[in-house]
Amino acid sequence: MPTVSMTVNGRAVTGEVEGRTLLVQFLREQLSLTGTHVGCDTSQCGACVVHVDGESIKSCTMLAQQADGTEVTTIEGLASNGGLHPMQEAFREHHGLQCGFCTPGMVMSAVDLLNKNPNPDEGEIREWLEGNICRCTGYHNIVKAIQSAAENMRG
Amino acid sequence: MYDFNHHRPGSIDAAASALSGADDGKILAGGMTLIPTLKQRLASPSDLVDLGAIGELKGICEEGGAVVVGAMTTHAAVAKDATVKAKIPALAHLAEGIGDAQVRNCGTIGGSIANNDPAADYPAALVGLGATVRTNKREIAADDFFTGMFETALDDGEIITAVAFPVPEKAGYAKFANPASRYAIVGVMVATGPAGTRVAVTGAGPCVFRLSDAESALGSGISADAVANVSVAADGLNSDLHASSEYRANLVNVMLRRAAAAAG
Numbered sequence: 001m002p003t004v005s006m007t008v009n010g011r012a013v014t015g016e017v018e019g020r021t022l023l024v025q026f027l028r029e030q031l032s033l034t035g036t037h038v039g040c041d042t043s044q045c046g047a048c049v050v051h052v053d054g055e056s057i058k059s060c061t062m063l064a065q066q067a068d069g070t071e072v073t074t075i076e077g078l079a080s081n082g083g084l085h086p087m088q089e090a091f092r093e094h095h096g097l098q099c100g101f102c103t104p105g106m107v108m109s110a111v112d113l114l115n116k117n118p119n120p121d122e123g124e125i126r127e128w129l130e131g132n133i134c135r136c137t138g139y140h141n142i143v144k145a146i147q148s149a150a151e152n153m154r155g
Numbered sequence: 156m157y158d159f160n161h162h163r164p165g166s167i168d169a170a171a172s173a174l175s176g177a178d179d180g181k182i183l184a185g186g187m188t189l190i191p192t193l194k195q196r197l198a199s200p201s202d203l204v205d206l207g208a209i210g211e212l213k214g215i216c217e218e219g220g221a222v223v224v225g226a227m228t229t230h231a232a233v234a235k236d237a238t239v240k241a242k243i244p245a246l247a248h249l250a251e252g253i254g255d256a257q258v259r260n261c262g263t264i265g266g267s268i269a270n271n272d273p274a275a276d277y278p279a280a281l282v283g284l285g286a287t288v289r290t291n292k293r294e295i296a297a298d299d300f301f302t303g304m305f306e307t308a309l310d311d312g313e314i315i316t317a318v319a320f321p322v323p324e325k326a327g328y329a330k331f332a333n334p335a336s337r338y339a340i341v342g343v344m345v346a347t348g349p350a351g352t353r354v355a356v357t358g359a360g361p362c363v364f365r366l367s368d369a370e371s372a373l374g375s376g377i378s379a380d381a382v383a384n385v386s387v388a389a390d391g392l393n394s395d396l397h398a399s400s401e402y403r404a405n406l407v408n409v410m411l412r413r414a415a416a417a418a419g
């Protein structure tokens with residue numbers, strides 16, 4: 001079986017995969033990083049969003065072998081020194097989640113947005129979240145959380 | 156998804172020989188269409204030849220009055236590229252409006268045009284701007300490339316390497332997007348430049364098409380008023396759960412006027 005190697009949340013990992021193994025399967029089933037969720041499995045919902053070489057992507061629509069040699073960050077890799085990432089903190093503070101199923105993907109997508117645009121307006125945030133579906137919140141508090149995180153992260 | 160062998164060649168030649176050596180090989184670009192297709196078992200290739208490691212297929216450059224976009228350049232890269240924004244802002248705007256951020260980070264121009272989805276955006280850009288498709292074997296004019304619904308002039312195993320867009324004097328793109336996927340229910344590209352005055356419509360019919368009435372109406376100057384009375388017949392347009400053919404016919408006029416206004 002083919003082998004893949006990548007850096008996941010700062011740790012070098014190697015594993016055997018099939019051609020058809022998806023990145024999300026590799027993360028969840030082989031690395032036990034179950035923070036990344038599978039909502040739709042059809043590239044629509046964004047529950048599976050992780051970063052590959054710094055860009056947000058849907059890990060249900062990338063083969064593990066396409067990520068060979070890359071740096072991957074999942075929701076588990078955001079917190080540092082036992083403290084939540086400012087985006088996670090803002091989601092908690094502003095009640096940006098209810099059931100929490102969409103949250104890992106929302107947070108990873110929002111972090112990519114702020115990497116590219118540290119000061120997005122409400123319209124830009126809503127537009128950016130096109131690929132992330134939430135069945136619970138109505139998005140209002142998610143947008144508020146991202147605005148607040150943007151403010152805190154700009155300092 | 157059935158299993159397959161995955162290849163990751165480092166050059167176009169190596170990709171071509173991996174394809175010809177496979178029983179039933181298929182090219183993998185951004186995977187945004189192909190992986191969902193494999194999951195649904197609508198395709199079951201023996202081998203996938205992944206173009207992701209071929210550096211010469213990525214990137215954008217200027218070449219004698221044209222902007223040349225490598226086949227593996229993502230929609231996100233086209234949207235933010237300084238040359239595209241300066242020379243063909245309508246193309247950057249089109250790329251920025253494809254799908255969502257994560258789709259734009261993976262999906263490529265080569266994959267989009269090879270797939271030729273009737274609702275895809277890029278076919279309107281290629282035909283509207285009079286682009287040329289470069290492959291590992293030849294060059295194909297955009298007018299000859301898109302041959303029907305999900306059909307192109309590509310031979311089996313032929314690899315798109317780049318698309319060359321002549322820099323227009325003026326160009327504008329407007330689409331009425333499906334609110335869920337952002338695919339075009341109707342999208343119109345209007346341009347004037349070295350390739351003449353051209354109007355291309357995507358989403359409305361089974362395949363991108365040129366609108367000659369609009370092209371002649373715009374001959375003496377690009378403006379929304381000039382095309383106010385241009386209409387298309389609903390016969391032969393797509394009719395599905397998203398929009399009837401009559402609704403699409405009306406949208407062609409509305410998007411045409413918006414694209415002309417954006418270009419003017």
Ligand SMILES: Cc1cc2nc3c(=O)[nH]c(=O)nc-3n(C[C@H](O)[C@H](O)[C@H](O)COP(=O)(O)OP(=O)(O)OC[C@H]3O[C@@H](n4cnc5c(N)ncnc54)[C@H](O)[C@@H]3O)c2cc1C
Nearest residue numbers: 184185186187188189254262263265266275276315337338
């Ligand atoms: C949720 C979602 C929303 C989307 N919204 C839009 C939208 O609004 N507008 C739009 O235009 N598109 C949209 N898309 C499609 C997306 O833009 C991709 O461009 C498209 O799926 C194909 O590109 P890809 O690079 O992912 O190709 P792949 O899926 O990897 O390949 C597609 C096909 O092209 C072939 N192929 C790929 N590269 C080459 C090459 N260099 N030479 C020859 N053949 C090749 C493959 O063999 C395959 O048959 C959407 C997709 C998703 C999942």
Ligand code: FES
Nearest residue numbers: 039040045046060
């Ligand atoms: S699980 Fe990947 S987009 Fe829904």
Ligand code: FES
Nearest residue numbers: 098102134135136
């Ligand atoms: S909080 Fe339940 S899906 Fe978003």
